[in-house]
Each structure stands twice: as structure tokens, then as C-alpha cells.
Amino acid sequence: MRQKKYTGWFFLLPGFLGVSLFYLIPFLDVVRRSFTQAVGGNFVGAANYQTVFTNQAFLLASKNTMRFAAVCLPLLLLISLGIAVLVQRLETWAGFLKGAYLVPLAIPAASVVLLWQLLFDRRGFLNGLLHLTGWDGVDWMNTGASFGVLVFSYIWKNLGYDVVLWIAGLSMVPKEVYEAARVDGAGEWRCFFYITLPGIRPAAFTIVVISFLNSFKVFREAYLVAGNYPHDDIYLLQHLFNNWFRDLSMDKMAAGAVTMALVIFILVCLLQKSWDKN
Amino acid sequence: MSKDGNWAGGKIGHGLCMAPLFVMAALAIGPLLFLAGGSLMGGNEIEACIRPVMNGEEGYAGWHFLPLYPTLRHLVRVLFDSPEFFQMFWNSMKITAGTLLGQLIFGMTSAWGLARYRFFGKKVVYMLYIVLMMMPFQVTMLSEYLVLDWLGLMDTLWAVILPGIFSTFSVFIMYRFFCGIPEAVLEAARCDGAGEWQIFWRIGIPLGASGIISALVLQFLECWNLIEQPLTFLKTKSLWPLSLYLPQIRLEEAGFALCASVITLLPALLVFLAGSDYLEQGIAAAAVKE
Numbered sequence: 414m415r416q417k418k419y420t421g422w423f424f425l426l427p428g429f430l431g432v433s434l435f436y437l438i439p440f441l442d443v444v445r446r447s448f449t450q451a452v453g454g455n456f457v458g459a460a461n462y463q464t465v466f467t468n469q470a471f472l473l474a475s476k477n478t479m480r481f482a483a484v485c486l487p488l489l490l491l492i493s494l495g496i497a498v499l500v501q502r503l504e505t506w507a508g509f510l511k512g513a514y515l516v517p518l519a520i521p522a523a524s525v526v527l528l529w530q531l532l533f534d535r536r537g538f539l540n541g542l543l544h545l546t547g548w549d550g551v552d553w554m555n556t557g558a559s560f561g562v563l564v565f566s567y568i569w570k571n572l573g574y575d576v577v578l579w580i581a582g583l584s585m586v587p588k589e590v591y592e593a594a595r596v597d598g599a600g601e602w603r604c605f606f607y608i609t610l611p612g613i614r615p616a617a618f619t620i621v622v623i624s625f626l627n628s629f630k631v632f633r634e635a636y637l638v639a640g641n642y643p644h645d646d647i648y649l650l651q652h653l654f655n656n657w658f659r660d661l662s663m664d665k666m667a668a669g670a671v672t673m674a675l676v677i678f679i680l681v682c683l684l685q686k687s688w689d690k691n
Numbered sequence: 692m693s694k695d696g697n698w699a700g701g702k703i704g705h706g707l708c709m710a711p712l713f714v715m716a717a718l719a720i721g722p723l724l725f726l727a728g729g730s731l732m733g734g735n736e737i738e739a740c741i742r743p744v745m746n747g748e749e750g751y752a753g754w755h756f757l758p759l760y761p762t763l764r765h766l767v768r769v770l771f772d773s774p775e776f777f778q779m780f781w782n783s784m785k786i787t788a789g790t791l792l793g794q795l796i797f798g799m800t801s802a803w804g805l806a807r808y809r810f811f812g813k814k815v816v817y818m819l820y821i822v823l824m825m826m827p828f829q830v831t832m833l834s835e836y837l838v839l840d841w842l843g844l845m846d847t848l849w850a851v852i853l854p855g856i857f858s859t860f861s862v863f864i865m866y867r868f869f870c871g872i873p874e875a876v877l878e879a880a881r882c883d884g885a886g887e888w889q890i891f892w893r894i895g896i897p898l899g900a901s902g903i904i905s906a907l908v909l910q911f912l913e914c915w916n917l918i919e920q921p922l923t924f925l926k927t928k929s930l931w932p933l934s935l936y937l938p939q940i941r942l943e944e945a946g947f948a949l950c951a952s953v954i955t956l957l958p959a960l961l962v963f964l965a966g967s968d969y970l971e972q973g974i975a976a977a978a979v980k981e
Contacts, residue, residue: 420887421808428801429816431857436823439834446833496715499708506712512967513716516723519963521916523937524952525722527945531752536743541751569718574974581975616978622825623977629827633918637938651919654829658836658923666833674830681825 440674447667461668471669474653477560477646482628485564489624493572497579498609511580514573522633529638533562559644566634571627575620582616583609622681724756726956729949730765732758737945745942765950775929775936776951783932783955786851786921787914791907793856799903802862803891806869807877820859828919839924850924851932855914861906867976868902869895905973908966915959 450457465471496514500507532538533553540550551558590608599607632651635643641656642648650673657666729737736759738745741752769776804810805817823831831854839850872895880890896903918934925931933955940948963970 418810421804421810421813423887424800424804424808424891425810425816426804428797428857428862431797431853432820432823432859435838435854435857436831436834437819439837440831442837443834496712499712503709510712510716511971513719515963515967515970516719518970519912519956519959520722521934521937521955521959522918523916523934524726524956526938527940527942527948527952528722528725530942531741531744531754534744534752536747536750537752538754541753544751572715573719577971577974578978581978619977626825626827629829633916636918636922651827651829654832655923658832663833670830670833674826677825677827677830678822681822 443667444671446663447671449664451662451664461664462672465665465668465672468665470648470653470656471650473645474648474650477648478650481560481563481567481631481647481649482625484560485567485628485631486621486624488564489568489571489575490621492568493575494579496572497576497583498605500576501580501583511573511577514576516573517570518573522637525634526637529562529566529634533638554639555644557644557646559639560646562638563631563635563647567628567631570631570634571624574627575624578616578620578623579613582613582620585616586612618684621684625680723956723960725754726949726953728754728756728758729946730953731761731763732946732949733760733762733764734946736760737949741942741945765946768947769950769954773947773951776933776954778929779931779933779936780954782848782930783915783934785848786855786917786932787911789848789852790855790914791910793852794858794861794906794910795903797856798858798861798906799865799896800891802865802869803895803899805862806866807872807895820862824859824863832919832923836923845924846926846930848925848930851917851920854920855917858910861910864906864909864973864976865899865902868899868905871902872898901969901972902976904966905969905976908962908970909973911962912959912970 447461448456448458449461500510503510530537534540535550535552535555537553539553543550553559553562586609590612591604594604594608629651632649635647635649636652636655639647641652643652650669654666654669657669732740740754742748743750744752805813805820835854836845839845839854844850844853876894876898877890880894885893916934917932921930921932921935925935933951937948937951937955940951942948
């Protein structure tokens with residue numbers, strides 16, 4: 414290549430300076446702050462981390478956030494994979510269906526707040542429907558059922574996104590392999606387990622990571638419907654960080670942010686490693 | 692791949708598989724119909740529908756998707772008689788336009804540099820960008836606050852726009868598309884004596900256009916739906932975007948709220964409809980291997 418060594422940097426630099434100014438450098442400052450006192454700035458070692466890890470709210474929020482990811486990720490991934498496999502073989506309706514699943518992505522959370530309130534109220538639409546089947550329903554937002562509402566919101570919002578991702582992954586499996594397998598007498602399920610599943614593994618890593626990251630955005634729905642202090646079962650790390658921010662607990666926030674960054678970083682690395690091995 | 696007729700179990704199996712697909716699609720689109728119908732309903736009709744929710748009376752809220760007595764009263768009120776709605780509509784517009792414009796300038800050049808050149812530190816920068824892209828807002832919240840406070844930008848629209856400009860997600864999308872341009876094209880241009888900037892401007896941008904549009908469409912939807920950032924960085928209510936204003940409207944004004952929701956939704960829906968192909972490409976770009 415006949416390029417000078419710095420041409421790449423010339424293009425990258427303006428953006429990189431911004432990223433450094435707004436994200437990289439201040440994060441280093443956050444790391445420093447996580448080891449110092451909020452007022453005075455004396456070095457306190459791991460004391461902030463100790464405070465955070467023994468904080469009841471932090472433990473509750475971490476538990477809920479992990480539980481949420483553990484429930485909604487497998488659900489979303491399985492449903493969207495199933496739909497993608499089916500949609501991909503349709504000839505007439507595929508475009509329409511894909512478009513329809515993506516609609517929630519375009520609907521701002523704020524626009525559905527009212528609908529969510531009316532749907533999940535004790536006297537709302539959902540309980541009205543359930544009443545017809547003879548069940549009395551529950552108070553969705555003010556009991557443990559709120560967790561289910563959150564899972565539903567997440568799947569509703571992200572289904573189309575994941576279906577499109579899976580279809581992209583599926584399209585990379587060469588068609589000839591299927592044809593050859595069919596000629597050899599393999600049925601639908603055998604094709605799925607022995608050709609489709611191994612074939613989409615490279616895409617699966619990205620899809621899991623992206624779905625996990627999008628799971629943090631469900632806070633929008635949770636916050637808009639239930640405010641700063643929702644039912645205990647859907648009190649997420651996002652709520653906690655907001656409340657810390659309002660109280661200006663910089664030391665706790667710094668330790669919390671560093672911990673969270675570390676956990677996410679390790680998680681992504683682990684996932685990538687386990688996928689590379691296979 | 693296979694024809695529709697090849698389904699295991701024939702026609703019945705086909706029907707059984709199709710039904711859930713359409714149920715899901717109905718669930719996805721349903722809220723749109725609800726909002727559209729509700730925005731044309733009069734106040735009394737809505738109140739009659741949702742009275743059990745409002746007053747906790749016996750019975751359950753009901754709904755009709757087609758209004759019995761359609762009216763444009765709420766629409767007129769939102770459009771012509773509520774200055775605060777207008778103000779926040781403009782705030783949303785400014786935030787979105789500012790962020791997208793900035794990303795066009797800074798994101799596009801960064802993506803080009805990362806995609807087409809080999810240079811010292813490239814691998815590290817790429818890794819940093821990916822990791823940064825993965826961090827939820829709560830991780831970077833304090834960092835952003837520290838800088839914004841230092842720059843004296845807290846409680847201005849810049850506090851939302853500037854960090855948004857340097858979001859690495861759109862760099863990643865554009866990077867993927869720029870990587871797909873064959874090196875031979877660029878080499879040919881170099882042989883003809885084109886400078887690096889010219890190559891970027893005359894070849895990179897036109898050939899990577901679908902990627903750039905994909906990134907912009909995704910980012911538009913994200914900006915229009917922004918909640919966490921304005922909630923954290925904007926104290927003055929007159930600076931709020933629509934996404935924060937809507938939930939403030941009380942249930943007693945459901946008709947007004949529904950109408951405002953629809954108008955909030957419209958720009959996003961238009962961008963979505965106009966750019967749905969690009970949106971799909973942009974999403975899929977992450978899943979397909981380099």
C-alpha cells in the first residue's frame with residue numbers, strides 16, 4: 414500500500430478527540446474518584462467499593478437486573494430465532510412481517526406510556542380481558558407481576574431487531590448444504606439441528622451481546638410507567654444510579670460505574686472466548 | 692430456499708406455523724392503531740372508556756379502536772393551543788438534528804479512517820470503540836457529568852447533543868459498510884492521482900451511502916426516544932424534549948395526551964417508513980461477518 418503512516422489518524426483524530434474528551438479521559442477520573450472520598454478527595458482505598466457492595470439498594474438492584482437478563486434474554490432469543498426461521502421461508506409475507514415486527518422500534522417509549530398504564534392498571538384492559546375468561550387478574554404494576562410487564566415490554570420492543578439479526582445470520586448458511594441434506598433424506602428438524610444451528614453460531618455471539626445491551630434500555634419503559642421508586646421487583650441498577658445522581662453520591666456512583674464496566678467487559682470477553690473455542 | 696408447500700405436515704402444519712407469526716405482528720402494530728383511534732376520540736368518549744382506571748370504579752376499562760364520534764378537537768389543541776408542546780417539539784428536533792449532523796462530520800471520518808487505513812494504534816482504538824459501544828448509559832453517566840460540568844454545559848441542550856455526537860455505535864455501523872468497499876477501487880483512484888481526501892469524498896461516501904443512511908436512521912430513532920440523558924443533564928423544564936414531557940400529562944387529559952403521543956410518534960414513523968430498508972441493513976450489519 415502506498416499510504417503514509419498518519420493518513421488514518423488524520424481521518425480518525427477529530428472523532429477520537431471527542432470520544433477521549435467525553436468518555437475516555439473522564440472515565441479515568443471516575444476510576445480515580447472511586448478510590449477517594451466524595452468530599453475532600455482523600456484516598457480511601459477500597460472503602461467506596463465496600464460501601465457499595467454492602468448497600469441494600471445496590472444488592473437488590475443487581476439481583477433484579479441479573480434476574481431480568483436471565484429471564485428475558487433466552488426468551489427473546491428463542492422466540493426471535495423461531496420467527497426468523499419461519500419468516501425466512503415465506504415467499505409472500507416476509508417483507509410485511511419483518512416491517513411489522515420492527516414498528517415498536519420506531520415507537521418512542523413516551524408515546525406508549527399512556528397505553529401501558531391503561532393496559533396494566535388494576536382495572537385496565539388486560540384485566541378486563543382476563544375477567545372475560547373468568548380470572549380476576551392482578552394489580553400488574555404494584556405487585557411482583559410488574560416483572561412480567563417489564564419482560565413483555567422488552568420483548569415487544571426488541572423482537573423485530575433480533576428477527577432481522579437472525580435472518581441476516583441465517584442467510585449466511587449456504588443453501589446448497591440444505592439441498593444436499595434433503596437429497597440424503599434429512600427432515601426439517603435434522604436440518605435445523607445439524608445445519609442451521611451450527612451455521613448461525615458466528616452471528617449468535619453478536620446477537621446475544623446486542624440483546625443484552627438493549628436490555629438496559631428497558632429502563633425507559635420502567636421509568637416512564639413507574640417513576641423513580643417502582644415496585645421492589647423491578648428496581649433496577651438504572652433506578653439506583655439515577656437516585657444516587659440526584660443525591661450527588663459521587664463516591665458510590667464512581668465505584669458502581671467501575672464495577673459495572675468491569676462486569677460487562679468481562680462478560681463480553683468470556684462470551685467471545687467461549688464462542689471462539691467452539 | 693424451500694417452497695411454501697414443502698412444510699412438514701403440509702397445509703395444516705403451514706397454517707399452524709403462520710398463525711403465531713401474524714399474532715406477533717398484530718401485537719407489534721396494535722399500539723399504533725390504539726393511538727391513532729384514540730387521537731380522534733372526544734374527551735367524553737375516552738372518559739367513558741377508561742373511567743374504571745381513572746376513579747377506581749367497579750368494572751374494567753374498555754376500548755373501541757374506531758372512535759364512535761371522531762373529532763379533531765384534541766389535534767387542534769395540541770397543534771395550535773399548547774405552546775409548551777411546541778417548545779418541546781423543537782427541543783427534540785434540535786437535539787436530534789444536532790446529534791445527527793455531528794455524527795455525519797465526526798463519525799463518518801472516524802469510520803473511514805478505521806476501515807481503510809493501517810496505522811499505529813488502530814487495533815487498540817477499535818477495541819476501545821467496541822467496548823464503549825457496549826457500555827450502558829449508567830456506566831458513562833458520571834464521566835459525562837464531570838466533563839459537562841467542567842465545561843459549564845450542564846442544563847443546556849449541548850449537554851445532550853455533544854456526548855451523543857461521539858457515540859461510537861454509528862461509527863461501528865459505518866465502519867462495517869466502509870470495509871465492504873473493494874480496495875481495488877481505491878487503488879485505481881490512487882493511480883489516477885486522487886488524493887486521500889478526494890477518495891473519501893468521491894468514492895467512500897457515495898459507495899458507503901447505504902451504511903451512512905442506516906446509521907443515521909438508527910440514530911434518529913434513538914435520539915427521538917432519548918430519556919436517560921435529558922433526565923440527568925437537563926433541569927430546566929423548558930429545555931426538555933418530548934420524550935420527557937409526554938409522561939407528565941395526567942390521565943384526566945387522556946385525549947390530549949393521546950394526540951400529543953401521535954404527533955410525537957409521527958416523525959419517527961416517517962423516518963422508519965422511508966428508511967426501513969436501510970434500518971434492516973444497519974441492524975443486520977452487526978450480525979454478518981466481515
